[in-house]
Amino acid sequence: MEVRARAPGKIILAGEHAVVHGSAAVAASIDLYTYVSLRFPTPADNDERLSLQLKDVSLEFSWPVARIKEAFPNLENPIPPSSCSLETLKLIASLVDEQNIPESNIGLAAGVTAFLWLFTSIHGCKPAKAVVNSELPLGSGLGSSAAFCVALSAAILALSDSVTMDFSHRGWQVFGENQLELVNKWAFEGEKIIHGKPSGIDNTVSTYGNMIKFKSGDLTRLKTNMPLKMLITNTKVGRNTKALVASVSERTLRHPTAMASVFTAVDSISNEVAAIIQSPVPDDLAITEKEEKLAELMEMNQGLLQCMGVSHASIETVLRTTLKYKLSTKLTGAGGGGCVLTLLPTLLSGTVVDKVVADLETCGFQCLLAGIGGNGVEFSYSGIPDIGANGGNFS
Ligand SMILES: Nc1ncnc2c1ncn2[C@@H]1O[C@H](COP(=O)(O)OP(=O)(O)O)[C@@H](O)[C@H]1O
Ligand SMILES: C[C@@](O)(CCOP(=O)(O)O)CC(=O)O
Ligand SMILES: [Mg+2]
Incomplete structure (x- = not known):
């Protein structure tokens, strides 16, 4: 059986x-996904390895289970979501180093480390194959x-005792609230390995x-019926x-002191963005007014990101290009x-959008329009044993 x-x-x-x-921020999911499939080998496969295939970079890593046991002599599992200690990070680093990740892809080592931490914490030293x-x-x-971390955590947990498998449901299914919380906690631990301080x-x-406001670890789910169209330029x-x-x-x-003021200003901007997005939209005029406010707040936020030192010449080129069309842009x-x-106002004509995109592409950038605010993590089982609805736990 496999989970995706x-x-x-x-x-x-x-x-x-x-x-x-510690400031507030507002984020929305987009309809571009990372997929993870995970399966445990059957006895007939005679495969005693833990493998991770990363299709986007055409690389595959694998470790004999015995080698992982040797590296983690004191491994306990399953454990509740917890941070990978420095000592364990070093042990995992030795497993990752053995894989000779090409220098050009060295950023991947953190992702591979996160995989090993998440998998072994939940399943211990078990043979399995994950494909991303x-x-x-x-x-x-x-x-x-x-x-990557959310999809990995979801797939790993969906094949663990933490999730009661519902075989009556074919296709994508959603986790219950407690399980979502568990997926999110484990994914955060993975992000810590990749980001340092997420x-x-x-x-x-x-x-x-969907759309959320987030501040100091606190989540507020935003309800909105405001149509929001953003051009994403890579x-x-x-x-x-x-x-x-x-x-x-x-x-x-x-x-x-100066940075504290910058963060306070960003906090106010995020709160205002959240309020605008959530307020009712009675008519087109109200939408236009809201869009104008959002556009201004995006410009202000971009200015503060420049203060933080995280803009870049390429980002400034996008800003200048879209400004020619009176459009507001932030990284x-x-x-x-x-x-x-770049915020695309509802009344902006398709011809103008086409021109902006053409200008940006001439600079060598890549433009995409993604759907904003869709579903969160989902999972589905395949190769399901024929035992009807809710066969209980497998692990
Ligand atoms: N599909 C994937 N395959 C392999 N590694 C991935 C994948 N997605 C994310 N990663 C990991 O995440 C890192 C990129 O994360 P980050 O620098 O935070 O950029 P962002 O999250 O904005 O894309 C990669 O270097 C890699 O370690
Ligand atoms: C810069 C930050 O606010 C977002 C980072 O997002 P991304 O990894 O660049 O997609 C960091 C964080 O909030 O953990
Ligand atoms: Mg990231």
């Missing part, structure tokens, strides 16, 4: 980075790391979907969230390159 899980990427409408320092593929660009600000907003929006400039988050923390240490995610959001 999928978890969405996200855009941050307001508050990235500042959210790591994604519709998201990796390392571009659309939350691929969180979608706020938790990315894994939370990927787990719960500058294709590579960057690394962990390094950017660390650079903002270093600037905060150097200028604590999304960690910045330093990656993806940029």
